[in-house]
Amino acid sequence: MMRGAAVVILVALVALPAAAAEYRRPSATQMQELRRWLCPNGGSPVRGAPGRCDGGGGRRGYGGASPAPGWDRGLPTASRAQSKCPEGTRPVLARGHDDVVRCLPG
Numbered sequence: 001m002m003r004g005a006a007v008v009i010l011v012a013l014v015a016l017p018a019a020a021a022e023y024r025r026p027s028a029t030q031m032q033e034l035r036r037w038l039c040p041n042g043g044s045p046v047r048g049a050p051g052r053c054d055g056g057g058g059r060r061g062y063g064g065a066s067p068a069p070g071w072d073r074g075l076p077t078a079s080r081a082q083s084k085c086p087e088g089t090r091p092v093l094a095r096g097h098d099d100v101v102r103c104l105p106g
Helices: 002-022 028-038
Strands: 089-093 101-105
Touching: none
Parallel strands: none
Antiparallel strands: 089 101
């Protein structure tokens, strides 16, 4: 029984360098395609932060900028005070808050 296990281990050890030799580092073109796939909006993947891209263009993350610049163009600045709910909605206390009101349909 031990002899059979030793043969299996020996065969596995002999096969490892062959499997390792098959791997080749991706070419520059392939790396560019991977970056475009991982970060479709530009930049390159951030090491140690799966799913994050550095944003490209010299910025890191969002750099304090809005993730979708211009979406708030034309809106008044925040007054930090509750305003009246628009027609067709009603004020409802937000879950877990005593001082936050949400305007919900109805």
